[in-house]
Amino acid sequence: xxxxxxxxxxxKIRNYFLxxxxxxxIFFEKYLFYKKNKSLFIITKERKEQINKIISKNQIRSxxxxxxxxxxxxxxxxxxxxxxxxxxxxxxxxxxxxxKQAIDFFENKEININDISKKQVLxxxxxxxxxxxxxxxxxxxxxxxxxxxxxxxxxNNNIK
Numbered sequence: 001x002x003x004x005x006x007x008x009x010x011x012k013i014r015n016y017f018l019x020x021x022x023x024x025x026i027f028f029e030k031y032l033f034y035k036k037n038k039s040l041f042i043i044t045k046e047r048k049e050q051i052n053k054i055i056s057k058n059q060i061r062s063x064x065x066x067x068x069x070x071x072x073x074x075x076x077x078x079x080x081x082x083x084x085x086x087x088x089x090x091x092x093x094x095x096x097x098x099x100k101q102a103i104d105f106f107e108n109k110e111i112n113i114n115d116i117s118k119k120q121v122l123x124x125x126x127x128x129x130x131x132x133x134x135x136x137x138x139x140x141x142x143x144x145x146x147x148x149x150x151x152x153x154x155x156n157n158n159i160k
Contacts, residue, residue: 005033022091040068078137102131
């Protein structure tokens with residue numbers, strides 16, 4: 001069942017995106033966050049009444065864009081991140097991937113952080129992969145090993 005996030009949880013989500021990726025809180029003013037199981041979805045506020053009617057009937061399986069595939073463990077959805085944000089909104093924790101690295105991303109291969117010439121990575125955790133000025137998804141950066149593992153849900157079934 002879908003549940004709208006309360007103001008406290010919505011603020012935590014906005015704070016996460018600001019601190020992790022530098023995405024300004026104002027970006028989220030026109031959106032609502034809904035939870036279902038482990039996932040978090042984002043949808044425009046202008047549809048709130050329609051959404052709440054549909055939710056009350058408990059007959060929907062999916063709605064909006066999945067922003068986190070596992071909210072409890074703060075695992076962002078690659079597809080959702082690439083659908084919602086533009087590359088120029090990302091200020092921290094990003095990698096600019098060349099063609100080979102982008103192919104490696106989609107082939108679910110680990111990428112050595114030392115091989116990436118343009119990056120702004122602050123700490124271990126999820127980072128955003130960018131290729132040709134477009135977000136292509138998220139990767140998990142392990143600072144100790146200096147590698148990034150693509151976060152591709154159809155490849156990483158153990159994430160959910």
